[in-house]
Amino acid sequence: MASISARRLSKELKEIMNEGCPVGITLLKAEDFVSWQFTIQVMGESLYKDEIFTLLFRFDRDYPISSPAVQFVTVDGKVSPVHPHVYSNGHICASILGSEWSPVLSVISVCVTLQSMLASCKKKERPADNDRYVRHAPDNPKKTQWHYDDDTV
Amino acid sequence: MATYNYVEPTNSNLVCCICRAPFVDPVTTQACSHTFCRGCISEALEHSLQCPVDRLPLTPEDLTSAGPLIRSLVDELLVSCPNNDCPHVCQRDLLQGHLDACEFLIVDCPEQSCHQMVVRKDAVNGACIHSAVICSECYAEVAMSEYEAHSSTCPDSACSCEHCATEISKSTIELHGETCERAPVVCTHAPNGCSWKGERRLRDGHISSCPYEAIKGFFIIHKDTTAALKEENALLQAKIDALQGHLRATTRDLQVAKAALGPWYTNAVNRTEAGLPIHHPPRSRAPTSASLNPATSPQPPLPGPRASISTLGSDAPNPAPASVTPTHVNATPGPSNTSHDWRAHSSRPSPNISHNWDPSSLTARSIARDVVAPIDLGTSLEGSLHGLRESMVTLSTTVDSVGRRSEIALTNETVRLNEEVMSVRAHLHGLRMQVHAIMMDRNTQVTGRVDEGGGITEGAWIPTRFSQVPGQPQIPLSITKL
Numbered sequence: 001m002a003s004i005s006a007r008r009l010s011k012e013l014k015e016i017m018n019e020g021c022p023v024g025i026t027l028l029k030a031e032d033f034v035s036w037q038f039t040i041q042v043m044g045e046s047l048y049k050d051e052i053f054t055l056l057f058r059f060d061r062d063y064p065i066s067s068p069a070v071q072f073v074t075v076d077g078k079v080s081p082v083h084p085h086v087y088s089n090g091h092i093c094a095s096i097l098g099s100e101w102s103p104v105l106s107v108i109s110v111c112v113t114l115q116s117m118l119a120s121c122k123k124k125e126r127p128a129d130n131d132r133y134v135r136h137a138p139d140n141p142k143k144t145q146w147h148y149d150d151d152t153v
Numbered sequence: 154m155a156t157y158n159y160v161e162p163t164n165s166n167l168v169c170c171i172c173r174a175p176f177v178d179p180v181t182t183q184a185c186s187h188t189f190c191r192g193c194i195s196e197a198l199e200h201s202l203q204c205p206v207d208r209l210p211l212t213p214e215d216l217t218s219a220g221p222l223i224r225s226l227v228d229e230l231l232v233s234c235p236n237n238d239c240p241h242v243c244q245r246d247l248l249q250g251h252l253d254a255c256e257f258l259i260v261d262c263p264e265q266s267c268h269q270m271v272v273r274k275d276a277v278n279g280a281c282i283h284s285a286v287i288c289s290e291c292y293a294e295v296a297m298s299e300y301e302a303h304s305s306t307c308p309d310s311a312c313s314c315e316h317c318a319t320e321i322s323k324s325t326i327e328l329h330g331e332t333c334e335r336a337p338v339v340c341t342h343a344p345n346g347c348s349w350k351g352e353r354r355l356r357d358g359h360i361s362s363c364p365y366e367a368i369k370g371f372f373i374i375h376k377d378t379t380a381a382l383k384e385e386n387a388l389l390q391a392k393i394d395a396l397q398g399h400l401r402a403t404t405r406d407l408q409v410a411k412a413a414l415g416p417w418y419t420n421a422v423n424r425t426e427a428g429l430p431i432h433h434p435p436r437s438r439a440p441t442s443a444s445l446n447p448a449t450s451p452q453p454p455l456p457g458p459r460a461s462i463s464t465l466g467s468d469a470p471n472p473a474p475a476s477v478t479p480t481h482v483n484a485t486p487g488p489s490n491t492s493h494d495w496r497a498h499s500s501r502p503s504p505n506i507s508h509n510w511d512p513s514s515l516t517a518r519s520i521a522r523d524v525v526a527p528i529d530l531g532t533s534l535e536g537s538l539h540g541l542r543e544s545m546v547t548l549s550t551t552v553d554s555v556g557r558r559s560e561i562a563l564t565n566e567t568v569r570l571n572e573e574v575m576s577v578r579a580h581l582h583g584l585r586m587q588v589h590a591i592m593m594d595r596n597t598q599v600t601g602r603v604d605e606g607g608g609i610t611e612g613a614w615i616p617t618r619f620s621q622v623p624g625q626p627q628i629p630l631s632i633t634k635l
């Protein structure tokens with residue numbers, strides 16, 4: 001008997017295969033129902049023009065009831081975007097990945113939200129506490145108790 | 154039942170936004186009227202007490218069963234039986250009933266000691282299909298479920314020979330066919346043409362009387378000979394193929410050469426036919442000039458174009474210096490044919506130098522065309538080229554000398570023109586003086602205030618000026634009336 005997360009993810013994967021990803025987002029790897037990878041690119045004029053980032057999704061058995069762990073990949077020469085809510089280790093401070101998560105959201109809707117977060121960026125800078133956070137950060141960003149100080153994200 | 158295989162795509166209004174599948178036991182929130190599967194929303198509420206869609210506060214007590222319309226809509230969705238191989242499709246609410254009776258449901262083997270699983274339809278007769286049975290023919294162990302398939306292919310199942318009716322096993326029937334005494338065979342000399350056919354046991358009797366048997370030796374020799382000939386034939390065929398390819402290549406090359414040679418190709422062929430070798434360099438020059446001769450018939454003394462050109466070249470330097478003679482430098486331009494003597498055949502005396510230059514050079518060109526014979530296609534290409542080169546050499550020397558001569562002529566002409574201009578200038582000066590004298594004269598007549606002495610002085614002066622101009626006729630007095 002497949003778990004709830006596997007059934008839900010197989011549905012989402014089927015949708016991606018049938019309808020494709022939104023512009024600027026491509027499925028890189030989805031070999032199992034444990035972790036997926038997407039490339040994400042901001043289309044049009046933005047501070048991140050011509051930059052391509054890789055997003056890593058990690059799912060537990062309770063997905064979609066519990067949120068997926070989402071972060072930018074920072075290994076193999078890949079880097080996280082310089083953004084006030086993105087740490088240099090790839091962790092993202094975004095409320096929809098924590099307290100604002102809802103089971104009706106999906107992998108693609110998370111990708112689109114992060115894409116628009118990058119697109120609306122005004123200044124390329126790291127979060128103020130980047131160095132301190134990165135030094136003590138847990139491997140899984142879901143274990144971090146985020147303090148969301150910006151309503152726009 | 155947690156998962157269904159829906160056979161058709163579902164209306165998106167009947168899909169739970171948490172599990173993305175059609176509602177199972179749908180419930181609706183009272184406050185915001187959102188519908189979810191009961192299982193899905195219960196799990197979500199354990200995690201966070203809010204509506205997943207709009208994040209309004211929500212508790213399990215706020216959920217009520219969805220209306221009968223939604224329930225019947227999702228219950229009527231068609232699903233297929235989840236058991237492997239079962240083709241059954243029914244409404245979702247009827248699936249449970251089918252599953253209770255589905256023949257493809259996996260159940261325990263009815264044999265108590267066997268711990269394997271079987272599909273229900275194989276368990277109905279109460280026997281364990283996993284137990285092996287022994288084939289009565291080949292004594293091999295065959296699983297119960299495969300016994301039927303085995304019995305039709307068992308190698309030891311009995312059958313009878315169709316020719317002699319002997320009972321034998323399937324695995325040996327082929328072997329028997331090769332020795333069966335009653336099987337139909339043909340004569341051993343069939344390849345040589347014997348048409349005898351009959352049972353194998355009768356063949357020996359036929360062979361003793363077979364006409365082909367008598368000439369068996371001949372067939373063997375014949376076969377060897379044929380084989381040798383075939384081999385040779387194949388060898389020759391290969392050779393011909395190679396030669397044909399070679400010939401094609403050669404023909405192609407020849408065509409290219411033919412196209413490149415143009416008219417000389419046919420000449421070369423003609424000469425070869427006439428028995429003359431194509432390569433004969435010393436011969437080529439003499440025929441060139443000789444054959445050019447007829448074309449230049451208007452000039453009998455010239456042996457050929459080369460000779461005529463060189464004659465022109467050598468004659469030219471002599472008359473050219475003659476044109477520098479000062480006798481020609483005078484006011485009245487006489488016929489200056491001297492400067493054009495080198496154009497041996499234009500020779501028509503021109504009345505005027507300036508007129509002489511352009512038209513006569515045209516004439517010269519047309520004459521040159523007559524003088525230089527057309528390309529002779531009668532000789533070999535090499536000869537023609539040689540002749541052409543000779544002509545080129547003479548032409549270039551001629552052009553050279555023509556250039557030199559025209560330079561001299563031009564210098565002479567310039568000198569002569571200079572002198573002429575000077576004499577014209579002198580004339581003009583005289584004329585100006587005369588006009589001046591006349592004007593003075595008229596002034597005197599009109600005003601009448603000139604004293605005698607002055608008038609005489611003027612009058613005495615004017616003729617003096619007139620007489621100074623050489624070769625100038627005296628101005629008639631009537632000129633004062635102009």
Ligand SMILES: [Zn+2]
Nearest residue numbers: 169172190193
């Ligand atoms: Zn559901």
Ligand SMILES: [Zn+2]
Nearest residue numbers: 185187204207
């Ligand atoms: Zn709601």
Ligand SMILES: [Zn+2]
Nearest residue numbers: 234239241255
């Ligand atoms: Zn069934």
Ligand SMILES: [Zn+2]
Nearest residue numbers: 262267281283
């Ligand atoms: Zn059994």
Ligand SMILES: [Zn+2]
Nearest residue numbers: 288290291307
């Ligand atoms: Zn058998």
Ligand SMILES: [Zn+2]
Nearest residue numbers: 314316317333
């Ligand atoms: Zn037989």
Ligand SMILES: [Zn+2]
Nearest residue numbers: 340347349363
């Ligand atoms: Zn025979």
